[in-house]
Amino acid sequence: MTNPADQQVAHWHGFTQMADHDPLVIESGEGCWLTTKDGQKLFDGVSSLWCNVHGHRHAKLDSAIQNQLNRVAHVTTLGMSCQTTDDLAKRLTELTPGDLGHVFFSSDGSSAVEAALKMSFQYWQQLETPRPNKTRFLALGSAYHGDTTGAVSLGGIKYFHQLFAPILFSPLRGPIPCSYRVPHEINETPLEHYTNEIRVLLEEHHDELAAIVMEPLVQGAAGMITHPPGLLRNIRELCDRYEVLLICDEVATGFGRTGKMFACEHESVTPDILCLGKGLTGGYLPMAATVARPHIFNAFLAPATDSRQFFHGHTFGGNPLAAAAAMASLDLLTKPSFLETVATKGEYLRNRISGILSDHPHVGDIRGRCMMVGIELVADRSSRQPFSSKFQLGRAVCRRTVQNGVWIRPLGDVIILMPPLIATESELDMLATVVAESINAETMVLVEQATEISSDA
Numbered sequence: 001m002t003n004p005a006d007q008q009v010a011h012w013h014g015f016t017q018m019a020d021h022d023p024l025v026i027e028s029g030e031g032c033w034l035t036t037k038d039g040q041k042l043f044d045g046v047s048s049l050w051c052n053v054h055g056h057r058h059a060k061l062d063s064a065i066q067n068q069l070n071r072v073a074h075v076t077t078l079g080m081s082c083q084t085t086d087d088l089a090k091r092l093t094e095l096t097p098g099d100l101g102h103v104f105f106s107s108d109g110s111s112a113v114e115a116a117l118k119m120s121f122q123y124w125q126q127l128e129t130p131r132p133n134k135t136r137f138l139a140l141g142s143a144y145h146g147d148t149t150g151a152v153s154l155g156g157i158k159y160f161h162q163l164f165a166p167i168l169f170s171p172l173r174g175p176i177p178c179s180y181r182v183p184h185e186i187n188e189t190p191l192e193h194y195t196n197e198i199r200v201l202l203e204e205h206h207d208e209l210a211a212i213v214m215e216p217l218v219q220g221a222a223g224m225i226t227h228p229p230g231l232l233r234n235i236r237e238l239c240d241r242y243e244v245l246l247i248c249d250e251v252a253t254g255f256g257r258t259g260k261m262f263a264c265e266h267e268s269v270t271p272d273i274l275c276l277g278k279g280l281t282g283g284y285l286p287m288a289a290t291v292a293r294p295h296i297f298n299a300f301l302a303p304a305t306d307s308r309q310f311f312h313g314h315t316f317g318g319n320p321l322a323a324a325a326a327m328a329s330l331d332l333l334t335k336p337s338f339l340e341t342v343a344t345k346g347e348y349l350r351n352r353i354s355g356i357l358s359d360h361p362h363v364g365d366i367r368g369r370c371m372m373v374g375i376e377l378v379a380d381r382s383s384r385q386p387f388s389s390k391f392q393l394g395r396a397v398c399r400r401t402v403q404n405g406v407w408i409r410p411l412g413d414v415i416i417l418m419p420p421l422i423a424t425e426s427e428l429d430m431l432a433t434v435v436a437e438s439i440n441a442e443t444m445v446l447v448e449q450a451t452e453i454s455s456d457a
């Protein structure tokens with residue numbers, strides 16, 4: 001018989017200290033709920049890493065995949081195609097903002113970003129009047145765009161990224177456009193301040209910049225850092241003025257998370273290139289997409305002998321099973337009033353959490369958009385000083401929610417809630433209550449420890 005401890009070591013998990021890893025092993029899922037091997041039912045409060053928008057075992061998605069499986073499971077997109085994937089590409093061009101019209105498929109969000117980097121670089125090299133110096137990228141402070149080497153180069157989260165510096169390229173680094181930790185010394189609005197910082201960088205460096213890469217509205221993995229409204233639109237205008245492409249990474253914000261199909265729609269912005277992943281297949285199968293506007297696509301058109309095709313392609317890009325799941329997911333997302341209902345639920349969740357936690361002495365900020373929520377825990381609300389990382393408070397809170405039937409995963413001391421979009425109001429009530437009780441209990445433990453230490457001293 002296989003020893004469970006051996007199995008746990010055989011499977012090396014990402015972003016996980018394997019020396020003290022005690023995984024929850026999941027046996028099945030249904031709707032917003034997962035069942036562990038031991039029979040415990042857990043509410044999936046982060047949609048299995050932000051992607052299962054319709055929850056688990058949705059009949060429509062299950063049957064779409066089964067139907068496709070009866071025809072063909074995999075077809076390469078290098079030299080041939082599959083109708084299901086072609087249909088999905090067309091559908092995405094209809095749903096994405098503005099004239100985004102050409103879909104390049106890959107298998108995960110990081111790869112969608114890599115494709116966007118290479119696409120924008122190659123675009124400037126082979127324009128009718130080439131701009132060979134446009135080889136650099138601007139990324140925001142605390143950016144996260146994935147874990148492949150190009151995506152990590154864009155990354156601005158020290159804890160994840162700094163170690164790899166010797167093997168990365170250096171982007172130009174913009175501000176962290178955070179609405180919670182705005183610099184004290186400014187005498188303009190946060191929107192003006194962050195816009196000006198980016199304007200100054202573009203003024204100085206536009207000749208060497210291929211593109212700005214950013215998550216629109218909310219930087220998820222940075223801890224749900226929420227931008228001042230209007231920033232995305234201002235950056236779009238700056239990109240147009242200085243001839244720099246805008247790449248929006250909607251791997252986390254896309255497919256209804258912010259209450260609209262895409263976050264860019266909140267500010268009526270069409271990026272030059274849009275990166276999609278996670279919720280694209282309803283979180284069922286690995287698939288991502290890099291969607292480009294015609295001026296980008298057209299720069300790659302030429303006789304075959306000119307070698308202007310996009311020099312990039314993934315074995316599993318455009319996989320038909322994933323495409324079938326994506327089509328079924330989009331059918332659900334585009335049902336009349338589906339997204340309006342999500343927007344209402346997001347407001348409901350926010351109100352419930354704020355109602356319970358907004359006066360909590362260790363809740364510094366409750367932020368995000370719609371069904372993307374971050375609750376930042378701080379040692380001191382007035383100075384916004386964080387707790388020492390030695391306490392691992394975020395992890396302790398999430399261990400406690402698991403005991404009470406809710407699976408969530410923190411980012412440092414920011415408690416992240418990304419429930420499936422189909423969660424009911426009573427499930428959202430339960431989520432808010434369990435999270436609030438766990439925050440109460442764990443912050444109390446810390447305060448008691450601190451009191452004991454100071455009275456011992």
Ligand SMILES: Cc1ncc(COP(=O)(O)O)c(C=O)c1O
Pocket residue numbers: 108109110111113144145146147215220221249250251252253277278
């Ligand atoms: C904004 C953003 N971009 C890219 C990625 C990378 O996606 P993947 O993990 O599918 O490679 C993530 C993952 O969390 C993300 O949040």
